[in-house]
Amino acid sequence: MSQNQSRRSAIKGLLAGTAALGASSMIPAIAAENKNLSALKFKGNINHSVCRWCYNGLTVEELCQTVKKIGFSAIDLVGPKDWPTLQQYGVVSSMCNGAEINLTDGFADKTYHTTLIKNYTDMIPLVAKAGYKNLICFSGSRRGMDDETGLKNATEGIKQIMGLAEKEGVMIQMELLNSRVDHKDYMCDRSTWGIELCKRVGSPNFKLLYDIYHMQIDEGDVIRSIRNNHAYYGHYHTAGVPGRHEIDETQELFYPAIMRAIVETGFKGYTAQEFIPAASDKMDSLKKAILLCDV
Secondary structure, X not given: OOOOOOHHHHHHHHHOOOOOOOOOOHHHHHHHHHHOOOOOOOOOOOEEEEEHHHHOXXXXXXHHHHHHHHOOOEXXXXXXXXXXXXXXXXXXXXXXXXXXXXXXXXXXXXXXXXXXXXXXXXXXXXXXXXXXXXXXXXXXXXXXXXXXXXXXXXXXXXXXXXXXXXXXXXXXXXXXXXOOOOOOOEOOOOHHHHHHHHHHHOOOOEEEEEEHHHHHHHOOOHHHHHHHHHHHEEEEEEOOOOOOOOOOOOOOOOHHHHHHHHHHOOOOOEEEEOOOOOOOOHHHHHHHHHHHHOO
């Protein structure tokens, strides 16, 4: 997979059921890297996961094998067609997808409510039946809307699925994305907007997916936000800033401190690696990131 491939195009491919493999030459290289992996011993404070789209050069089965070799058992952003493969390997879909339309057509725009409400009404029972807990959603683009209009629209739409979500024990989680670099015009681009939406929806089963990479770009002050607002955050994503690559000393965030802040809040959900590996040994990058975050 090209290092410059955007998450937007990758997720569109996943939703269409056409998540393409990377260059054929990449697959043997990854297979060779897998042979050198050995299981890590974790401290038990962080529930580790990895986002599917960042490793499109692997089949779902190969990614399952990889995470098991490293020593954890969860993959983010996996839809129903791939759940049987995950279950075969004892891996959970830590953040399910497939009900959303895309990243731009979301709950903030009433135009899409009919489709979204049907999609989520159909998907929520499937998530519950599979034994999973989390289902992602998006605000979508502003398209000229102010904050208040977007909040009213999103609240109206989301409330129509929350009764079912509560009944089935499924958490609906809206992802915070930056609108400065990667997702121009995205509405839910600040924690303050997302938190206000949580308050208006008023359900314990609606939370925010706090993407550390995205929020560092749009608002910074990551650790303070986690400490002050953790009650509204139900899931975390990682990536290096700038560039969305490895979370090591090449970038500006210090993830051990961020992870300690998350642990101190008593968080028991998942933290998923969502960086695009730039190093030649991509599996080693994943293993190092997991180890770095295991505080």
